[in-house]
Amino acid sequence: MQLKVSPTARSECSPQEWQARVDLAAAHRLAYMHGFSEGIFNHLTLLVPGRTDRYYQIPFGMHWSEVKASSFMEVGFDGQVKRGAGDVERSAYCIHMPIHRAKPKQCAAVFHTHMPYTSALTRLEDPRIKEIGQSEVILMNKIAYDDSYDGPAFDCAEGERLAKVLGDKSILFMANHGVTTFGATVAEAYDRLYYIERVAQVQIFAMWTGQRLKQLSPEIVDKTKYTNSSDPQGQQAMPKYDPPPAIRHFDALKRILDRKEGDYVE
Numbered sequence: 001m002q003l004k005v006s007p008t009a010r011s012e013c014s015p016q017e018w019q020a021r022v023d024l025a026a027a028h029r030l031a032y033m034h035g036f037s038e039g040i041f042n043h044l045t046l047l048v049p050g051r052t053d054r055y056y057q058i059p060f061g062m063h064w065s066e067v068k069a070s071s072f073m074e075v076g077f078d079g080q081v082k083r084g085a086g087d088v089e090r091s092a093y094c095i096h097m098p099i100h101r102a103k104p105k106q107c108a109a110v111f112h113t114h115m116p117y118t119s120a121l122t123r124l125e126d127p128r129i130k131e132i133g134q135s136e137v138i139l140m141n142k143i144a145y146d147d148s149y150d151g152p153a154f155d156c157a158e159g160e161r162l163a164k165v166l167g168d169k170s171i172l173f174m175a176n177h178g179v180t181t182f183g184a185t186v187a188e189a190y191d192r193l194y195y196i197e198r199v200a201q202v203q204i205f206a207m208w209t210g211q212r213l214k215q216l217s218p219e220i221v222d223k224t225k226y227t228n229s230s231d232p233q234g235q236q237a238m239p240k241y242d243p244p245p246a247i248r249h250f251d252a253l254k255r256i257l258d259r260k261e262g263d264y265v266e
Contacts, residue, residue, distance in 0.1 A: 059086020
């Protein structure tokens with residue numbers, strides 16, 4: 001079956017729109033490269049720059065390894081395709097659209113995956129990230145846990161519920177399901193996706209040994225949290241980098257793509 005796709009030409013987009021498409025295409029390629037994707041399912045979406053009523057989504061059936069900047073449909077909050085062509089995967093719409101609508105700044109980028117290590121934790125009675133290492137502690141305050149799974153999301157009420165569970169966090173563990181990360185930019189959402197999977201992987205490896213986990217002391221946990229917060233409360237804070245680490249990380253990853261499969265920018 002031929003996939004129904006209507007590529008969007010660069011000339012049809014503003015520079016900001018095209019850059020957003022390039023970054024989102026890079027995120028799809030990188031997620032496939034890093035082993036985060038699952039067939040043709042899961043969804044990485046982004047609000048169209050300057051709009052609060054539509055977002056970018058790939059046509060249902062497109063593999064993440066073939067996504068290009070021109071591939072994206074613009075899907076309206078009413079569920080209709082406003083630019084491009086293709087089928088709108090229903091669960092993507094029902095999860096992503098309500099979150100984009102409820103939190104357009106916090107959740108301009110919404111990245112939902114079933115990546116293996118984090119998803120494995122969501123299958124446990126206690127899926128919480130443990131205070132056993134620096135990366136774990138840095139991410140812990142960013143995670144919200146949804147302890148309810150009610151089946152596939154084919155109603156927008158599910159996305160509305162998830163937006164409430166998320167609160168002010170930027171990572172959502174979805175019970176018996178997967179994980180979703182959020183950001184004001186593609187770089188932020190992807191950086192969180194990458195590091196939460198690394199944290200989950202290390203925790204599972206440590207659990208596999210069968211030995212007791214070595215918990216950090218409350219004092220070190222507090223020090224690590226404060227050092228990496230915007231309000232270090234008297235502790236030495238992490239230096240303020242411009243651009244910030246998430247953007248530097250994503251730019252480095254795009255340079256890898258540029259060398260290996262540079263057609264994502266087309």
